[in-house]
Amino acid sequence: xxxxxxxxxxxxxxxxxxKRAMTLGIGASLVMLALLIIGPxxxxxxxxxxxxxxxxYALAVLALNILTGGSGQFSLGQSAFxxxxxxxxxxxxxxFGVNYALTLPxxxxxxxxFGYLFGQPALRLSGIYLALATFAxxxxxxxxxxxxxxxxxxxxxxxxxxxxxxxxxxxxISQDRWLYYFTLVVAIGIYIASVNLLKSRSGRAFMAxxxxxxAASAMGVDVALYKxxxxxxxxxxxxxxxxxxxxxxxxxxxxxxxxxxxxxxFLGMVVxxxxxxxxxxxxxxxxxxxxxxxxEVSKGLSGAVFGVLLxxxxxxxxxxxxQVAMVAQGMLGKLRKG
Amino acid sequence: xxxxxxxxxxxxxxxxxxxxxxxxxxxxxxxxxxDMHKGAILGLIGPNGAGKTTLFNCLSRxxxxxxxxxxxxxxSILTRPPHRMAEIGIGRTFQNVALFPNLTVLxxxxxxxxxxxxxDIISDxxxxxxxxxxxxxxxxxxxxxxxxxxxxxxxxxxVSGLPFGTQKRVELARALAAEPKILLLDEPAGGLNHxxxxxxxxxxxxxxxxxxMTILLVEHHMGLVMSIADHVVALNFGKKLAEGTPAQVQTxxxxxxxxxxxxxx
Numbered sequence: 001x002x003x004x005x006x007x008x009x010x011x012x013x014x015x016x017x018x019k020r021a022m023t024l025g026i027g028a029s030l031v032m033l034a035l036l037i038i039g040p041x042x043x044x045x046x047x048x049x050x051x052x053x054x055x056x057y058a059l060a061v062l063a064l065n066i067l068t069g070g071s072g073q074f075s076l077g078q079s080a081f082x083x084x085x086x087x088x089x090x091x092x093x094x095x096f097g098v099n100y101a102l103t104l105p106x107x108x109x110x111x112x113x114f115g116y117l118f119g120q121p122a123l124r125l126s127g128i129y130l131a132l133a134t135f136a137x138x139x140x141x142x143x144x145x146x147x148x149x150x151x152x153x154x155x156x157x158x159x160x161x162x163x164x165x166x167x168x169x170x171x172x173i174s175q176d177r178w179l180y181y182f183t184l185v186v187a188i189g190i191y192i193a194s195v196n197l198l199k200s201r202s203g204r205a206f207m208a209x210x211x212x213x214x215a216a217s218a219m220g221v222d223v224a225l226y227k228x229x230x231x232x233x234x235x236x237x238x239x240x241x242x243x244x245x246x247x248x249x250x251x252x253x254x255x256x257x258x259x260x261x262x263x264x265x266f267l268g269m270v271v272x273x274x275x276x277x278x279x280x281x282x283x284x285x286x287x288x289x290x291x292x293x294x295x296e297v298s299k300g301l302s303g304a305v306f307g308v309l310l311x312x313x314x315x316x317x318x319x320x321x322x323q324v325a326m327v328a329q330g331m332l333g334k335l336r337k338g
Numbered sequence: 339x340x341x342x343x344x345x346x347x348x349x350x351x352x353x354x355x356x357x358x359x360x361x362x363x364x365x366x367x368x369x370x371x372x373d374m375h376k377g378a379i380l381g382l383i384g385p386n387g388a389g390k391t392t393l394f395n396c397l398s399r400x401x402x403x404x405x406x407x408x409x410x411x412x413x414s415i416l417t418r419p420p421h422r423m424a425e426i427g428i429g430r431t432f433q434n435v436a437l438f439p440n441l442t443v444l445x446x447x448x449x450x451x452x453x454x455x456x457x458d459i460i461s462d463x464x465x466x467x468x469x470x471x472x473x474x475x476x477x478x479x480x481x482x483x484x485x486x487x488x489x490x491x492x493x494x495x496x497v498s499g500l501p502f503g504t505q506k507r508v509e510l511a512r513a514l515a516a517e518p519k520i521l522l523l524d525e526p527a528g529g530l531n532h533x534x535x536x537x538x539x540x541x542x543x544x545x546x547x548x549x550x551m552t553i554l555l556v557e558h559h560m561g562l563v564m565s566i567a568d569h570v571v572a573l574n575f576g577k578k579l580a581e582g583t584p585a586q587v588q589t590x591x592x593x594x595x596x597x598x599x600x601x602x603x
Binding site for chain 1: 398400419420421422423424425429430432436437438439440441445448449450452453454455457458459462463464465469472473512516
């Protein structure tokens, strides 16, 4: 009896939860934020545009990370949600004269609904089969966008040209810089909301499903509901990224949103670290800049060079940027103590 | 049937009524009935393949019985989906431990409170005031349970790296966090050594007393069942063989025959 007494009576105090698991520490977050704010002030407009695309793809990678890293569902169909978001913004701006900023929540809501509905039949699938079903969605989307029925709205094969917004209130900054800071604000908002979500009751339900569906159900988690919600949230964020992308590129066309984009986003997630949200921006940088680097190394063999670089990353740091961050954190800790 | 309940003075918390389960021609359970009364520890025993786990899975709604009914406080549970069981007060642990391996001990236990808390994705994303207050309250409760089961030292450890015995305690903590009225334990002694089984027996009794729970114990370990159960149901080949106090069941000739007949006990 004495052993059990000890077990039952000795209530040990539990310290506050460490918040590092999914996010950066406060110091690292502030440094990152400062870099993102100050960096674009000193570079050319084209690089500012590239940095805007960096943030936009980071959002799309983050969205996939919530789905795969959070709820454990694969998707090779993110390009379809991105396309729907891009076209929603483009059509609202060009055909209805809606303010570009207001088109983003609409794109988000429409894509949430689309993802939620797609999640319903996807409930019966898991793992590689789900990946295949979403792959089919990505393959079908460019052709759907070319359909004659929608041509009046979508511009068919030609696509739509989107007007680039000016900086408001007569601010003396270029369109590119304005769009960058606008995207940065949206991205930070979505990042914070995503971190909050994954740390909440809903986020724990996602991760419980990812780890063990039967046990999650026994704890009262409505597995079907949370799986489809994860799809909806992921599609919604991807849709906002798509809308921002349409505004930044000033153009939407069906062939900008092929399976290649979906695979690039998947790659970005793996390189950034599955389930580690801050890694999304590293993954995004990889898919935007590494192909350029590969091209500089060898014009004719850029694909092969990219392949070798990707192979090196996967071989050396299989857990992506998360692994690098962990090692760096460990080294910093040692330096401080030493 | 109603008269029988009245005669006992108190209606049972859970009633298993004539349950049968058939898997493609094999009868896994054949017309099993018994009652569970509030505050009791009921031991469900039987040789391998007797139908214990099948019955257990009917109670947690993983299997749908082909005939019969299961009533919780007079209401059938068979019309509800599995994820509603926690809400109506049926909690469980798993035979081979089914934790969320990539989550910490704390988060595993927090998931246990899912059925007792509320939220929506919008409020959670914005971390609204009521969400923050709810989380603070939840943490207080979860920490109490973690202390109760002496898991404070490993609270922030990811569960996949913990020893099996500790994982079993985490699973128990997770089940307690749902505040079940009935706690279903599927072979809790499996994989534990002699000393650990002894501690576990005391712990199960304490949980019943401190937390006012009714416990169904499916167990191979005869010593554990006989020392802590108030009431024992013995199954063999999907049928109820005997029912009564541990002493009655232990001396039941049919039970003795069933166990001596199968060498795996």
